[in-house]
Amino acid sequence: MIANGSSLVSLISDKAYDKKISGYLHVLQDDSRRRLYAILKANLLFLFKSEE
Numbered sequence: 159m160i161a162n163g164s165s166l167v168s169l170i171s172d173k174a175y176d177k178k179i180s181g182y183l184h185v186l187q188d189d190s191r192r193r194l195y196a197i198l199k200a201n202l203l204f205l206f207k208s209e210e
Contacts, residue, residue, distance in 0.1 A: 170197065170204050 169175065179198040184191050185205070194205045 166202070166204075169199060169202070172199075175199060 177197050177199050179196070181196060183194055183196045183205070185194055186192075194207065195209045196206075197204045
């Protein structure tokens with residue numbers, strides 16, 4: 159999938175566009191589990207190291 163990075167940044171930071179779900183997810187990566195903050199907007203899942 160090819161994405162326009164600036165469009166994704168504007169979507170995730172748009173306060174007027176309601177997020178559907180937000181919270182922490184435990185993701186399996188490289189044979190270990192990581193706790194990441196996730197936000198679902200416009201059917202796109204964004205993962206971050208922390209909520210800030």
